[in-house]
Amino acid sequence: MLNAALSALHSDLPDTVPEHVAATLQRPLTAITLGSRWEGRIVWAVFAERSRTPTAVLKLDTRPKYQPRLRKEHEALHQLAQIPDMADLAPAPLGLYSLGSALMLAQTAQAGVPLHVQLSRRYWRRRQSATRDHARLRSWLAALRTGTTGATTPVDPEAVQQRLAIALDRDSPGAAALQDRMAELGDEFGHLHVPTQPLHGDLDPSNCFTGRRGLSVVDWEGFTLQGPPLAEVLLFLNHYARAVPTRDAWVPDPLVGFRNGFLADGWLARLTWGTWRAELEQLGLPAEAAEYLLVATLADFATGHASTAHAHRKGSQRNWTELLTLYAAER
Amino acid sequence: MSTPTTASPKKRTFPPPPPRLFGPRSLASLLDLQPEDTVLLLRPDQQLVDSVALRGARPTLVVPPKTKKHNRPKAPHILRPDTVPGPLPLDDAAVQHIIMPTASLAWWREPRWIDELVRVLAPGGSLLIGANHRLRTPWRRATTLTSSGARRRLTTAGLHVAHTYGVRSSLRELRFLVPLDHPGARRWFFTSAYPSPTARHARLTTLLTRLPRTGLDRAYFPQLLLHAQRPYDAPC
Numbered sequence: 001m002l003n004a005a006l007s008a009l010h011s012d013l014p015d016t017v018p019e020h021v022a023a024t025l026q027r028p029l030t031a032i033t034l035g036s037r038w039e040g041r042i043v044w045a046v047f048a049e050r051s052r053t054p055t056a057v058l059k060l061d062t063r064p065k066y067q068p069r070l071r072k073e074h075e076a077l078h079q080l081a082q083i084p085d086m087a088d089l090a091p092a093p094l095g096l097y098s099l100g101s102a103l104m105l106a107q108t109a110q111a112g113v114p115l116h117v118q119l120s121r122r123y124w125r126r127r128q129s130a131t132r133d134h135a136r137l138r139s140w141l142a143a144l145r146t147g148t149t150g151a152t153t154p155v156d157p158e159a160v161q162q163r164l165a166i167a168l169d170r171d172s173p174g175a176a177a178l179q180d181r182m183a184e185l186g187d188e189f190g191h192l193h194v195p196t197q198p199l200h201g202d203l204d205p206s207n208c209f210t211g212r213r214g215l216s217v218v219d220w221e222g223f224t225l226q227g228p229p230l231a232e233v234l235l236f237l238n239h240y241a242r243a244v245p246t247r248d249a250w251v252p253d254p255l256v257g258f259r260n261g262f263l264a265d266g267w268l269a270r271l272t273w274g275t276w277r278a279e280l281e282q283l284g285l286p287a288e289a290a291e292y293l294l295v296a297t298l299a300d301f302a303t304g305h306a307s308t309a310h311a312h313r314k315g316s317q318r319n320w321t322e323l324l325t326l327y328a329a330e331r
Numbered sequence: 332m333s334t335p336t337t338a339s340p341k342k343r344t345f346p347p348p349p350p351r352l353f354g355p356r357s358l359a360s361l362l363d364l365q366p367e368d369t370v371l372l373l374r375p376d377q378q379l380v381d382s383v384a385l386r387g388a389r390p391t392l393v394v395p396p397k398t399k400k401h402n403r404p405k406a407p408h409i410l411r412p413d414t415v416p417g418p419l420p421l422d423d424a425a426v427q428h429i430i431m432p433t434a435s436l437a438w439w440r441e442p443r444w445i446d447e448l449v450r451v452l453a454p455g456g457s458l459l460i461g462a463n464h465r466l467r468t469p470w471r472r473a474t475t476l477t478s479s480g481a482r483r484r485l486t487t488a489g490l491h492v493a494h495t496y497g498v499r500s501s502l503r504e505l506r507f508l509v510p511l512d513h514p515g516a517r518r519w520f521f522t523s524a525y526p527s528p529t530a531r532h533a534r535l536t537t538l539l540t541r542l543p544r545t546g547l548d549r550a551y552f553p554q555l556l557l558h559a560q561r562p563y564d565a566p567c
Contacts, residue, residue, distance in 0.1 A: 001360035024539075030494075032516050033508035042360070045519070113523045120527040121537060175494040250529045299491065 001099065002031055002044060003059055008097040009106055017094055021108055024048045024055045030057075040066065045109060054109035056094060057218070062102045066134050070105040071096065071219040076223030077107060079198075079264045085143040089216045110218055113212025119243045120203065120251075126244065134275045136215040137208070137236060141279070145197050152193035153228045157186030160296045165229070167302035167321050174328040178295065185292040192293070193227040195283055201309035203236040205243050222309020230297045231306035233279050237261060237272050238323070244268060258323045262294075291331075298324045358430055361558060362457050364388045368427040371451065373415075377404040379430065391426065416444040424453040424468065431460045432556075439476055445488045453522060455562045459474065461498075462555040477546070478511065478555050490559040497552030499525070511544060525551070 006029055013022055031044040032054075040063040045054040061067050077093035080086045115133060122129055133179035164182060168175040200207075201222020209216050242257020252260070259270045276294065277287040286294065300306040301320035310316045357381040364370070366387035372379060373393045383390040384406075391408040395415040403409075410420055416438050429448055431438070437443050439462065452458060462481045482492045497517075499507040509520045521540040527533035539547060 003363055030510050030513045031518060032510065032520055032524065033496075033506075045516075045524070047513060047516045047519070050515065052518055054516075054519065114526075117523060117526050121533050123530075123533075250527070250533070256511070 004099055014095055053111060056106055057109045058104055058106050060102050060104040067103045070103050072103055073221045076220040083146055085146045088213055089140055089143055091218055108321055110216045112192045112209035113135055115205035115208040115210055116243045130271055136273060140215045148197040151196045153196055155192040155296055160186060160299060163303045165300035167299050167324055178328040182295055189289050192285055194230060196226040197229050197308060199224040199227045199232050203232045204239045227307040231300060231308050234297045235308055241268060241272060255326055337488045358459050359383050362428050370428045371426040373403055373431040374433050380406050419447055419451050421451045423450055425451050427453050427456045429458045432501055433461045445484055449488045452561045454561050456561050458559045460557050481557055485559045490561055492557055492559045494558040496556040498554040499552055
């Protein structure tokens with residue numbers, strides 16, 4: 001099937017493909033097969049002869065249920081290609097092909113190394129590197145923000161209270177105090193308005209490639225044209241914190257990662273909160289509302305209202321509920 | 332007084348699940364299967380059988396004689412030789428492809444069993460065969476099987492080894508098939524695709540990215556998959 005996929009790519013390459021990519025694809029090709037957690041999905045990183053970096057990435061899906069995600073990603077890549085500031089910060093689309101009952105999406109490969117792999121190889125200067133990573137993320141978000149239309153979404157204090165009541169067990173440690181505190185902050189800040197912007201949908205460090213040109217992001221299956229970006233930023237900060245190795249575990253437990261990123265008294269927590277506040281200010285929101293918006297976004301995740309690709313999954317909601325409970329207990 | 336008869340519950344029918352591409356069943360996607368090709372499957376699972384059938388080819392199973400019925404995959408053509416490994420009840424050049432995801436050490440230790448596979452394979456046909464570095468006899472007297480050793484045995488039997496894949500499943504449940512013959516792809520896998528689960532892994536991976544292919548690769552690819560082809564000009 002790989003040969004069929006490569007033949008389809010050779011035979012129907014659009015004119016918009018960069019010349020150097022088209023020239024590379026004409027050479028003999030081989031591929032690494034990257035398995036996916038999704039059954040029915042297969043991903044190939046295609047290499048030209050004597051090449052050290054992949055030229056293209058082919059994503060193939062046999063399941064009709066998940067094929068719309070590939071179409072969505074294809075549209076997203078086309079839309080991103082229209083934003084000048086996003087050049088080289090996201091893959092370029094090569095085409096969408098039907099192979100029998102399967103659907104294949106072809107896109108250019110991004111240079112660099114995934115952030116979670118880099119984090120697992122850092123032995124020293126982690127603090128400086130992490131600061132650089134967060135700065136790169138903020139630059140990338142600023143580039144994506146050029147697609148903003150000016151619309152906003154309100155943060156309704158009553159909705160926040162309702163979601164907290166659903167997600168938190170009132171008898172769990174600190175839950176009642178957190179809800180009371182959030183009610184006070186809700187009265188203080190009222191309806192905050194979050195500007196909407198294009199969203200990636202799954203801003204995990206494993207999807208972020210860092211290299212000489214900065215940060216670029218792959219896997220746009222959860223793309224949303226306009227949405228509030230708070231959940232996306234929080235998702236990155238949390239997943240980044242839990243990808244940083246600790247003395248006790250090279251791959252920390254998610255709860256330990258969250259504690260290190262948001263609750264502990266260390267450089268990582270200071271960096272995480274600093275990035276969160278800076279992003280709020282960038283969006284025109286008060287930095288004093290950092291804790292309020294953090295808890296509100298955690299409640300959104302725990303109840304399935306967050307604007308991310310996997311927020312509707314029960315397992316994801318359960319995990320975020322655990323983090324919210326931990327925050328209530330240890331804040 | 333007649334007792335009321337209850338209608339038997341209607342049996343629910345579900346559409347067949349779509350083919351799964353990864354795991355043993357993904358092996359079929361590595362071959363250029365043509366409709367009506369005969370594919371000989373040794374040690375198959377049902378998903379692999381189905382994935383071959385879905386591509387229009389004809390799966391033919393080889394089932395060891397003492398296999399229990401509930402462990403036996405279902406297929407239209409099943410062969411039951413007296414011993415496995417052993418002589419196959421097939422004519423010369425009878426099949427276009429052979430898939431053996433996990434070959435036991437017995438297959439690799441006896442050249443005649445590899446020769447038996449070559450005998451039934453048609454000229455131009457492909458053989459996908461797995462090899463495990465950690466295969467041992469019960470007494471641990473056998474040496475480990477290296478990729479070069481496996482290649483040599485296939486070459487001696489008259490096959491052309493087209494690709495050698497390293498098979499890796501990581502802690503994150505992702506699985507990788509890495510063409511070890513392509514130095515760039517191998518290096519990219521170590522530098523960019525493999526998240527190190529421990530500090531020791533991270534250091535070794537960093538070292539391996541700077542080295543050419545060595546025996547240390549075995550630590551990362553305990554299983555190999557060899558894709559060999561029988562030349563067209565091979566004597567039948």
